[in-house]
Amino acid sequence: MSSAAISAAAHHLVKRAVSGVPQAISIAGQPKNGDDSKEASPVVLAVLVATMLAGALAMGALHYTLGMVVPALAIVEDSQPAVYVPIDGEDDDGVPKNTPGSATDLEGTGPQGPITAKIRTTLKHLRARGGFWAPFRGLAVFIFYFFCRGILISIFSLGASYSHIFARALATIAADVALTALSVTWIHTVISEPSANARVFWKRIPAFRTWKKVVPAVALQSVASHIAFLVPLYLGIALHSFRMDDDSLTKLPQLGKPSAGTAAGSVGIFLLTLALTVLIDIPASVALVRVAASALSPDVDTIVPFDRTFNGKVGPAILGGGCLGLLEAWKGFTWPSRVRLMKLLAKYFAISVAVGAAFVVIFAAEIISFSTKTKLVDGKN
Numbered sequence: 277m278s279s280a281a282i283s284a285a286a287h288h289l290v291k292r293a294v295s296g297v298p299q300a301i302s303i304a305g306q307p308k309n310g311d312d313s314k315e316a317s318p319v320v321l322a323v324l325v326a327t328m329l330a331g332a333l334a335m336g337a338l339h340y341t342l343g344m345v346v347p348a349l350a351i352v353e354d355s356q357p358a359v360y361v362p363i364d365g366e367d368d369d370g371v372p373k374n375t376p377g378s379a380t381d382l383e384g385t386g387p388q389g390p391i392t393a394k395i396r397t398t399l400k401h402l403r404a405r406g407g408f409w410a411p412f413r414g415l416a417v418f419i420f421y422f423f424c425r426g427i428l429i430s431i432f433s434l435g436a437s438y439s440h441i442f443a444r445a446l447a448t449i450a451a452d453v454a455l456t457a458l459s460v461t462w463i464h465t466v467i468s469e470p471s472a473n474a475r476v477f478w479k480r481i482p483a484f485r486t487w488k489k490v491v492p493a494v495a496l497q498s499v500a501s502h503i504a505f506l507v508p509l510y511l512g513i514a515l516h517s518f519r520m521d522d523d524s525l526t527k528l529p530q531l532g533k534p535s536a537g538t539a540a541g542s543v544g545i546f547l548l549t550l551a552l553t554v555l556i557d558i559p560a561s562v563a564l565v566r567v568a569a570s571a572l573s574p575d576v577d578t579i580v581p582f583d584r585t586f587n588g589k590v591g592p593a594i595l596g597g598g599c600l601g602l603l604e605a606w607k608g609f610t611w612p613s614r615v616r617l618m619k620l621l622a623k624y625f626a627i628s629v630a631v632g633a634a635f636v637v638i639f640a641a642e643i644i645s646f647s648t649k650t651k652l653v654d655g656k657n
Contacts, residue, residue, distance in 0.1 A: 331635035350392035500560035504552035570600035
């Protein structure tokens with residue numbers, strides 16, 4: 277999905293950092309020193325598995341909220357709204373929701389700047405409008421999309437193994453295009469007021485005449501995302517920084533003895549991936565979100581200030597207006613908005629790396645601690 281592609285660089289980096297965790301659990305449970313009777317206790321394995329699951333949930337929550345929802349809102353928010361008055365401005369008892377100093381006082385509005393200028397103000401705004409779980413808005417749509425996408429990729433790839441990267445890339449692009457309606461539904465769910473999301477998501481899927489206009493944007497974003505991934509990957513294979521097999525998409529060779537050339541090549545590949553993400557992937561993702569947002573029904577209120585006309589580029593549907601064009605979607609995304617989005621992504625990158633590294637350290641400490649205790653017990657016996 278579009279905003280997921282925006283955060284791909286951080287996601288792949290953290291995924292690489294924690295990719296050895298399952299192997300570590302397997303090693304922890306294997307016999308040592310030739311004594312086949314020595315095995316890790318169920319308690320040890322339970323603690324390790326619980327740590328791994330906690331880390332996966334934490335990283336998943338960060339990826340969805342800070343890597344997908346917050347960027348999507350930043351992409352559509354008007355940097356300089358004329359007036360933004362949230363609907364339902366009063367509670368049932370007549371007390372205004374947005375009084376200064378109250379729990380729902382929205383920072384970042386009006387003269388203070390955009391709501392999405394900071395992660396904290398964005399999350400605070402979402403919870404003020406939709407409750408504690410509002411940062412996870414659209415999660416049901418995303419999960420359904422995720423499973424449907426996996427099924428379609430398996431069908432379209434015709435059984436191609438992971439080593440057949442190009443075939444699976446084409447299958448993924450085809451799956452993304454086939455699921456355009458769900459992509460549009462997710463974007464509309466994220467940017468809409470909670471009152472617009474009261475119905476189950478399959479009843480909110482837009483009509484074919486609406487989402488078919490977004491198909492070119494979905495195709496462009498999917499192709500751009502694969503270019504940003506495949507070009508560095510093939511370069512890494514050529515430089516022997518990666519190798520392929522049928523069990524895994526990529527494997528780093530000789531991790532214990534990296535050469536200077538391998539290290540330099542890995543750094544170069546990372547920088548190339550980052551450059552392609554910033555120059556190709558992010559603009560395509562921005563265009564997709566804005567094109568899909570322009571197809572939002574005019575009677576649906578949005579949760580952030582949103583210029584429905586996109587600076588006059590889109591007229592009302594009743595007057596013959598339609599979706600925003602791809603080029604206009606990116607060109608209309610102002611430089612202040614681009615800087616704001618990049619700052620959010622940089623913060624998400626830093627937070628993800630920090631949290632991922634923390635869980636790796638905790639997991640490694642548990643492994644060392646359990647191993648030490650096992651040796652002490654064996655020594656006493």
